[in-house]
Amino acid sequence: MHKTLQQTLNPGWIVIGVLAVMTAAEYVVAVVVDDTTLLFALLLFVGLLKAWLIIQYFMHFGQLWVHISDLRDGILSNDPEADREED
Amino acid sequence: MTQKQTGKRTKPVTEHVPQHVNHRFSSLDINRLGLWLFLVSDASFFIALLSSRFFVVGTSTPEHVDQLLGLGLTILLLLSSLTAYKAEAAFEDGDIPGAKKMLLYTMGMGIIFVFGVGFEWHEAFKHFPPSTGFGTVLFTLTGVHVTHVVTGVLTLGFVFFRIRNTTEIGENQFAVEGAVKWWHFVDVAWVFIYPTLYLIK
Numbered sequence: 001m002h003k004t005l006q007q008t009l010n011p012g013w014i015v016i017g018v019l020a021v022m023t024a025a026e027y028v029v030a031v032v033v034d035d036t037t038l039l040f041a042l043l044l045f046v047g048l049l050k051a052w053l054i055i056q057y058f059m060h061f062g063q064l065w066v067h068i069s070d071l072r073d074g075i076l077s078n079d080p081e082a083d084r085e086e087d
Numbered sequence: 088m089t090q091k092q093t094g095k096r097t098k099p100v101t102e103h104v105p106q107h108v109n110h111r112f113s114s115l116d117i118n119r120l121g122l123w124l125f126l127v128s129d130a131s132f133f134i135a136l137l138s139s140r141f142f143v144v145g146t147s148t149p150e151h152v153d154q155l156l157g158l159g160l161t162i163l164l165l166l167s168s169l170t171a172y173k174a175e176a177a178f179e180d181g182d183i184p185g186a187k188k189m190l191l192y193t194m195g196m197g198i199i200f201v202f203g204v205g206f207e208w209h210e211a212f213k214h215f216p217p218s219t220g221f222g223t224v225l226f227t228l229t230g231v232h233v234t235h236v237v238t239g240v241l242t243l244g245f246v247f248f249r250i251r252n253t254t255e256i257g258e259n260q261f262a263v264e265g266a267v268k269w270w271h272f273v274d275v276a277w278v279f280i281y282p283t284l285y286l287i288k
Contacts, residue, residue: 012169012172012173012176013169015169016165016166016168016169019165020162020165023158023161023162023165026281026282026286027154027158027286029286030282030285030286030287030288036146036287036288039286039287039288040146040287043282043286043287044282046282047278047279047282050278051275051278051279054168054271054274054275054278055271055275057172058168058171058172058271058274059268059271059272063119064119064120064123067116067119067120068120070113070116071113071116071117071120074113074116
């Protein structure tokens with residue numbers, strides 16, 4: 001059975017490809033740019049972008065809000081069964 | 088006959104507390120939130136160490152810093168993040184053998200990374216020992232980071248042995264998820280350590 005392009009290029013591979021390109025860009029920028037302030041700004045920008053990719057796609061940061069919502073609902077719920085003593 | 092009817096307590100009161108809490112909160116949600124809070128607090132530690140580089144030696148980087156080794160270590164850690172991601176995905180799909188294989192790859196790359204840092208230290212002692220400004224920064228940053236890598240490898244190893252004979256996802260879900268998240272965090276930390284130590288000039 002043939003896999004679709006989306007199945008072949010699953011998120012993990014796409015993210016690692018982008019990270020590899022950005023790492024190479026980082027290296028080239030460090031060699032080419034002489035101005036320290038500009039270099040610092042560019043490296044910080046690329047670093048933040050790489051970190052966001054890992055946090056968002058590999059660490060599933062978006063799901064954190066679902067967990068927080070679930071916990072909030074648990075705190076605010078007024079379920080007598082939940083408050084009932086076991087004994 | 089229930090305890091209420093007899094009026095006798097057969098268990099200590101404290102044993103009732105976790106059951107009471109678990110009715111209202113999913114322990115998995117609490118574990119996940121706790122892990123994120125811990126990672127944020129650990130990140131603040133790395134931010135402090137990273138900023139110390141600029142206070143101690145400014146933006147100067149010695150010419151003996153091995154750029155290619157730094158790049159190689161970065162690529163290795165990024166690849167290990169991919170295999171960790173694959174391990175988590177395989178486990179959630181119920182593919183335990185696939186998850187174990189990916190965990191082994193991740194641990195292997197982590198161990199190679201540790202040896203790479205060891206080689207870096209061997210070279211660093213010759214050119215910028217810990218008594219120098221840059222040496223202080225390099226050994227502190229890489230030392231703290233490699234400690235995280237070692238604990239990450241140990242945690243992944245623990246998870247590997249925990250799931251090696253299992254067919255159940257449920258009770259092992261957070262073990263896998265937590266260890267893999269920890270590994271990604273180690274990768275994120277290196278994303279900033281690499282340019283700070285090797286690329287800025």
